[in-house]
Amino acid sequence: MHIEARPLGHPRGVTTTAPRTSDRRPPRAGGLPPGLSGEQLIARHRRHPDPRLRDRVIEQYMPLARRLAVRYHRGQEPLDDLMQVAYLGLVKAVDRFDPAVGTRFSSFAIPTIAGELRRHFRDTAWTLHVPRGVQEAALDIARAASTLSHELGRPPTVPELADATGLDVEAVTDALHARSVQDLTSLDQPRAGGEEGDAPVSELVGADDERIELVDHRVTVAPLIRALPAREREILFMRFARDMTQTEIAARVDCSQMQVSRLLRRAIARLSQVSDEPQAPPGATPARRAGGADRPTRPAA
Numbered sequence: 006m007h008i009e010a011r012p013l014g015h016p017r018g019v020t021t022t023a024p025r026t027s028d029r030r031p032p033r034a035g036g037l038p039p040g041l042s043g044e045q046l047i048a049r050h051r052r053h054p055d056p057r058l059r060d061r062v063i064e065q066y067m068p069l070a071r072r073l074a075v076r077y078h079r080g081q082e083p084l085d086d087l088m089q090v091a092y093l094g095l096v097k098a099v100d101r102f103d104p105a106v107g108t109r110f111s112s113f114a115i116p117t118i119a120g121e122l123r124r125h126f127r128d129t130a131w132t133l134h135v136p137r138g139v140q141e142a143a144l145d146i147a148r149a150a151s152t153l154s155h156e157l158g159r160p161p162t163v164p165e166l167a168d169a170t171g172l173d174v175e176a177v178t179d180a181l182h183a184r185s186v187q188d189l190t191s192l193d194q195p196r197a198g199g200e201e202g203d204a205p206v207s208e209l210v211g212a213d214d215e216r217i218e219l220v221d222h223r224v225t226v227a228p229l230i231r232a233l234p235a236r237e238r239e240i241l242f243m244r245f246a247r248d249m250t251q252t253e254i255a256a257r258v259d260c261s262q263m264q265v266s267r268l269l270r271r272a273i274a275r276l277s278q279v280s281d282e283p284q285a286p287p288g289a290t291p292a293r294r295a296g297g298a299d300r301p302t303r304p305a306a
Contacts, residue, residue: 043110047102062099062110063092069111070095070118077122079147087122094121135183142180145170229276237272244269 041049043062050058070091078084098114127140135143149169153161161169167177193205230238236258243249243257251269255262 044104048104059099063095066095066114073118090121090125091118094118139180139183142172142176143184146177146180233272237268240268241272
């Protein structure tokens with residue numbers, strides 16, 4: 006190809022020749038043929054490292070990474086975060102792929118990106134610490150449940166999930182229980198849909214436990230019962246803890262029902278008497294009693 010050049014002051018008819026093709030520089034990465042596959046681009050990058058070749062492979066397979074992120078999206082994690090994790094997995098797949106193996110790059114990239122997404126869910130998406138195997142089983146079950154629900158038109162049963170995932174029923178049950186505690190809500194968090202300054206969740210859940218008073222009674226009565234004779238303690242236990250009748254207690258301790266009734270009244274009276282007495286300070290020597298009443302001491306002569 007001849008190009009006629011007529012610069013100012015140059016004789017007419019002088020021509021210049023364009024440089025030959027062999028004299029040109031190698032084409033830049035942006036000027037590569039558009040039909041090159043990811044394997045070919047990575048192979049060229051391995052022979053002649055060029056960041057632009059690497060970037061072109063990443064851009065070419067970004068739609069694949071986005072599809073995997075959407076597949077793993079279940080609503081708990083923002084989709085944008087999952088897409089960033091998928092892109093990171095794609096970059097790792099480009100850097101680790103070996104074209105000499107002979108496999109397609111997509112066959113290598115898909116499990117690499119999926120592994121990054123699984124690792125993200127395992128490390129950041131669980132509020133409680135759950136073993137890795139249970140977490141991975143929970144993810145497999147979630148995908149299987151979505152597929153089966155679409156096919157069956159109803160939520161799948163545990164045996165159906167076990168057949169679809171290849172897990173046993175016990176492993177599926179454990180994974181479902183683990184998934185139920187994946188997201189926890191703080192009791193100090195404001196209630197959903199409320200305005201700023203509303204009462205936290207802790208004030209809206211729970212109820213008064215009527216048995217809480219029994220704790221105080223147990224702490225108060227326990228030392229008093231220890232002061233009773235062994236037989237009376239046993240009768241009180243059978244009557245009020247085991248809810249046995251006086252006749253049943255009499256047969257157990259080998260006495261009459263009247264004796265059981267008298268022992269119960271005496272034990273309860275002793276408990277009332279001891280509970281009404283002022284408690285001595287720790288380390289004090291108890292006063293001697295005769296006939297059930299304290300005997301006053303006479304002053305020394």
